[in-house]
Amino acid sequence: MAVGVEALQDLEAPPWLDAEGFRRCRQALDGKLARETWKYSPLPKVANALIRADAHRQPPAVALPPEAALHRLDESDAPPLEIDLNRYPLAGIAAARAGAGWLIDVKRTPSHPLRIPAPAPGAVAAPLLVRVAPGCRVELEQEALPRNDGSPMPQPKRGGVAAMPSPAGLRAQVLVLSLAADSEAHWAAAQFTPDVEEWSLLQAHLQRNAALTLNQQCAVGGFLRQDVNVVLGGQGARLASVGAALVRDGGRLDQQLVVEHASRGTVSRIKQHNLAAGRSRCTFNGRIHIHVGAAGADADLSNRNLALDPSAEVNTKPELEIYNDDVRCAHGATVGQLDAEALFYLLSRGLETWQAQRLLSLGFLRDGLAGPFAEPAAEAFAAHFASA
Amino acid sequence: MSLLAVDGLRADVNGKPILKNLSLRVEAGEIHAIMGPNGSGKSTLANVLAGRPGYEVTAGQVSFNDADLVGMAPEARAQAGLFLAFQYPVEIPGVSNMEFLKAAWDSHLAAQGAQPESAVGFMKRARTLAASLGLNPEFLKRGVNEGFSGGEKKRNEILQLLLLEPKLAVLDETDSGLDIDALQTVAAGVNRFRSADNGVLLITHYQRLLNHIVPDQVHVLSEGRIVASGDRHLAEKLEAEGYAWLSE
Numbered sequence: 001m002a003v004g005v006e007a008l009q010d011l012e013a014p015p016w017l018d019a020e021g022f023r024r025c026r027q028a029l030d031g032k033l034a035r036e037t038w039k040y041s042p043l044p045k046v047a048n049a050l051i052r053a054d055a056h057r058q059p060p061a062v063a064l065p066p067e068a069a070l071h072r073l074d075e076s077d078a079p080p081l082e083i084d085l086n087r088y089p090l091a092g093i094a095a096a097r098a099g100a101g102w103l104i105d106v107k108r109t110p111s112h113p114l115r116i117p118a119p120a121p122g123a124v125a126a127p128l129l130v131r132v133a134p135g136c137r138v139e140l141e142q143e144a145l146p147r148n149d150g151s152p153m154p155q156p157k158r159g160g161v162a163a164m165p166s167p168a169g170l171r172a173q174v175l176v177l178s179l180a181a182d183s184e185a186h187w188a189a190a191q192f193t194p195d196v197e198e199w200s201l202l203q204a205h206l207q208r209n210a211a212l213t214l215n216q217q218c219a220v221g222g223f224l225r226q227d228v229n230v231v232l233g234g235q236g237a238r239l240a241s242v243g244a245a246l247v248r249d250g251g252r253l254d255q256q257l258v259v260e261h262a263s264r265g266t267v268s269r270i271k272q273h274n275l276a277a278g279r280s281r282c283t284f285n286g287r288i289h290i291h292v293g294a295a296g297a298d299a300d301l302s303n304r305n306l307a308l309d310p311s312a313e314v315n316t317k318p319e320l321e322i323y324n325d326d327v328r329c330a331h332g333a334t335v336g337q338l339d340a341e342a343l344f345y346l347l348s349r350g351l352e353t354w355q356a357q358r359l360l361s362l363g364f365l366r367d368g369l370a371g372p373f374a375e376p377a378a379e380a381f382a383a384h385f386a387s388a
Numbered sequence: 389m390s391l392l393a394v395d396g397l398r399a400d401v402n403g404k405p406i407l408k409n410l411s412l413r414v415e416a417g418e419i420h421a422i423m424g425p426n427g428s429g430k431s432t433l434a435n436v437l438a439g440r441p442g443y444e445v446t447a448g449q450v451s452f453n454d455a456d457l458v459g460m461a462p463e464a465r466a467q468a469g470l471f472l473a474f475q476y477p478v479e480i481p482g483v484s485n486m487e488f489l490k491a492a493w494d495s496h497l498a499a500q501g502a503q504p505e506s507a508v509g510f511m512k513r514a515r516t517l518a519a520s521l522g523l524n525p526e527f528l529k530r531g532v533n534e535g536f537s538g539g540e541k542k543r544n545e546i547l548q549l550l551l552l553e554p555k556l557a558v559l560d561e562t563d564s565g566l567d568i569d570a571l572q573t574v575a576a577g578v579n580r581f582r583s584a585d586n587g588v589l590l591i592t593h594y595q596r597l598l599n600h601i602v603p604d605q606v607h608v609l610s611e612g613r614i615v616a617s618g619d620r621h622l623a624e625k626l627e628a629e630g631y632a633w634l635s636e
Contacts, residue, residue, distance in 0.1 A: 340441065345478040345532075348438050349492035349548065350466035350499065359491060363482030363531070 008051070014095035014127075016073070016080035025085040025092035033087055040283040040315055041225050041254040043090075046199055049170035050093050053124040057099040060128055061117050067108040068138075074100035078129055081176050083203050087258070088227055091174045091201050094124050101127030101174075106138045113139035113372070119171040121197070127174040130185070132210075137184040140177075141372060144193045169197040169222070176203045179210035181234060190373035191218035192380045201227040208234030208263075214241035215371030219380055220251040220280075228257045232266035232294075239268040244368030246381055247312075249278025261290040261297035261327075270301040273368030275361060276312035277388070287319040290327050297324065301331040306338065306364050308357075338364075358385045389454050391416045391587045392437075392556055397448035398612075399436045406432040408612035409448070414556065419588040421598055421623060424609035425631050430591045431475060433609070434560040437589075438472035439465050453555060466492075467499035469555030469586075473545040473562050480532035485544070488532050489514055489551055496552060517550050522573050539570035546577035557581060558589045563597040575600030595627035608634060 008029075013022035028034055034043055059070055073081075081101070085092045095101060104114065119125040132138050179185055187202065204212050218224060230239050239259060247253045259268045268288065276282040288299045305314045318331040338360045346356035365381045366374075392414040399407040406429045414420050424430050436443045437450065439462035450457040452470060460468065480488070490511075494504045515525040523543045533541050542562050549557050559578065563571055578588060578601050590603060598606070598620060606623045608616040608631070615634055616622065 339478075342478050342480050344440055344462060345474065345480070346488070346492075347462040348440075348466055348472050348474075349488070349552065350463055350495040351491055352463055352495060353461075355491060355495065356463075359483050359488070360480065363480055365482065367482035367531075 008093075011051070011093065011096040014092065015100040017085070017092060017095070021085065022092060022096065025089045028086045028089035029093075031086065034089060037087065037256055037285070040281065041223075041252065046170065046225065047090060047093060049197075050090060050097065050124055050172050050199070053097070053170055053172060054120075054122055055098045056119060056123045056125045058126075059102050060125070062104065062114055064104070064114070065110040065112060067110040068104055068106045068114065071103045071105060072100065073103045073127070073129060076103045076105070078103050078131060078178075081127060081129060081203075082205055082231075083174070083176065083201070084229065088201050088203075088229070090172070090199060091127070091203075094172050094174050095127050098124045098126040101129060104128065104130045106130065106132045106136055108133070109136045110138055113141045116140055116142045116175070118142055118144045118191070119173050121169050121171050124172040125174075127176065129176045129178060131178045132180060132183040132185055134180040135182045136180075138186070139372075140185060140187045142189040143373060144191050144196070171196070171198045172200065174201045174203070177205070177212065179204065179206045179212060181208040181210060183207075184211045184213075186213040186215075186371065188215045188371040188373055189217070190377050191216075191220075191224065192377070195222035196220065197223045199225045199227075201229070204230045206230070206232050206234060206237035206239070209236040210234060211238045212240075213371070214239070214243065215369075215373065216241075216243040217245070217369060217373055217377040218253070219246040219248060219384060220253045221248040223252045225254045226256070228255070229260070230258070230268070231260045231262055232268065233262045235263045236265045236267075237263065238266070239270070241268075241270045241272070242368060242370040243272045244365045244377070245272075245274045245282070246365055246384060247274065247276045247280040247282045248384065249280060249309075252281045254283040256285045258287045258289065259299065259301075261288070261294040261299060263294055265296045266294055267298045268300065270303075271368060272303045273305075273364055274303070274314070275306045275308065275365055276314050277308045279309065279311040281313040281315075283315040284333070285317045285319070286331065286333075287321070288329060288331060290320075290322045290324050290329065292323045294324050295326040297327045297329070299327070299329045299331070303333045304364070305333070305335045306361065307335060308337070308361065361385060390414060390451070391418075391453060392589070393449070393451040395449045397436070397450060398446045399432060400444045400446055401432060401442060405446070406612055407436065410609075410613050412607065412614060414587045414589060416555075416587055417584040418604040419582065419590060419601060421590045421592060421603040421606045422609055423592060423606060423623060423626055428609040429612040430609050431560055434472055434558045434589075434591055437465075437470065437558055438462060463495070466552075466554075467496055471549055471552060471554035471557045473542075473549060473557065473559040475560040475562075475564065477533045477541040477545055479534050479536075481534045483532050484529055485532050486511060486514060486528040489528070489548065492548070492552060514547070514551060518547055521547055521550075521577055522570075523547060538565040539567065542566060542570065542574055543577075546574050549581055550577060554586065556587045556589065558591070560591050561593065562590075563592055563594060571597065572600060595623045598623045610634060
């Protein structure tokens with residue numbers, strides 16, 4: 001493959017990975033699984049950009065409340081990061097570049113949300129583990145919104161799908177959430193930076209009766225690859241994910257979600273609305289894996305896509321892998337255009353065609369908004385359509 | 389000049405002739421009820437008038453307020469003052485009822501060359517009207533018809549009718565699925581709308597709605613054409629004897 005072999009060999013294994021593990025991680029870059037999960041995005045280019053990105057080893061600039069503490073990961077009592085490097089080899093590369101990483105230890109429920117800064121363009125951040133103690137609740141936010149000065153969202157260059165990440169532009173982060181029994185976490189992320197180039201991995205492990213809420217919203221004019229892996233490892237653990245994405249003319253979005261039901265009575269609810277405008281590419285791969293011991297698992301995944309332009313490309317692939325008879329599992333993926341019945345309803349009330357189309361597009365996206373950034377995200381979507 | 393003049397109208401749906409030489413006149417200030425058995429073309433007439441895609445006029449003329457309706461886009465018909473209350477109102481999650489209503493009203497004003505009404509004034513008017521129709525004003529914040537019961541959807545249609553102040557209201561089985569209370573509320577809304585300046589075309593299966601909205605004329609539609617017309621007593625006869633006597 002085109003990943004710089006010499007550059008890979010120069011990398012040293014991160015502290016939580018032995019040499020053999022790191023060798024397998026590097027091999028996985030060229031493996032079958034990587035080829036499958038990177039079918040619509042060029043792993044070699046992203047890996048090369050990651051290898052050449054600035055390494056930010058310093059601690060994350062988070063204003064920590066007294067209920068939480070920051071430690072170097074390799075000096076803490078936290079076990080090694082649990083990341084499937086066969087599936088996510090870039091996580092190993094990122095750690096090799098940016099160091100062992102950091103731990104935010106949440107011992108009691110904080111009084112305010114923890115704001116996790118997004119890496120700067122061209123930077124790979126050190127992995128961050130957020131460990132939530134039993135019974136605690138934590139709000140985690142990452143916000144990259146355009147300036148609220150009334151100026152329209154910058155329009156991307158026309159004439160083609162976004163170029164692949166350059167070493168100067170790619171930002172990368174690995175965030176691991178470890179939720180102890182009866183704890184709760186809410187991860188809300190808004191990525192509305194024009195022409196962003198980003199790869200990220202969100203890895204979550206939930207113990208008994210832990211609950212995770214995900215709200216990821218974005219408008220993509222450049223390249224955004226989001227890997228999410230949630231392991232519902234304890235009995236009764238729950239995931240609720242609601243998200244919306246607008247892929248603007250020239251943009252590429254690639255979302256890869258894997259939810260593992262690894263214990264009894266686990267529940268997942270996933271709703272993702274993606275809209276592809278202009279000449280863009282939008283990919284969503286949602287995989288539900290129900291393990292042998294996960295009796296009574298209850299999973300529901302819905303991915304709806306709107307393609308506003310004939311030249312927009314939408315790829316959606318819901319996957320089910322079930323190793324237990326006693327489960328409830330539903331998934332659905334749709335790709336379509338604006339609903340003709342709804343369009344006629346609005347026209348019959350006197351709205352002009354362009355108004356009706358805009359309103360329906362916005363409504364479709366808003367229906368995938370939730371969490372603290374729902375309102376600014378809706379405004380950013382509206383700004384896009386106002387300037388389109 | 390009639391408010392609505394339909395002459396020799398023929399229309400196909402998916403290539404199948406449904407309306408076959410239908411003629412009808414509605415004057416301002418009048419309420420006309422259209423009744424008829426299933427499949428007679430009642431809803432097709434409503435959709436043809438509103439300009440729904442897929443409903444093709446193959447012959448005849450439809451004049452609305454002296455303008456040729458057939459050549460107009462659906463939004464132009466609405467802006468000209470034609471309103472269709474849907475039999476099955478569409479749910480549109482993510483688009484709030486208030487936002488939708490304001491956009492619709494602004495479109496009407498723009499078509500008349502008028503300035504938009506202030507958001508505050510419009511919202512106040514919408515809330516007051518909603519409350520008068522037994523619709524919780526909180527529903528205005530929700531997605532259009534999202535999660536509404538059948539009765540709430542129909543009340544929402546009447547709310548739009550009152551807010552948009554059309555010249556002609558075409559109500560397509562607005563009474564279907566309504567309980568007695570909702571029926572009376574909806575009927576009160578239509579009666580409130582009624583004036584010397586506008587007209588109503590009321591499509592219904594049942595005479596019960598006509599106990600609350602007294603029509604000036606009742607027409608019976610059968611196999612795509614009007615086969616009988618009369619006053620409100622015709623509806624009572626239909627209720628008592630059905631449609632069979634019309635073909636005897």
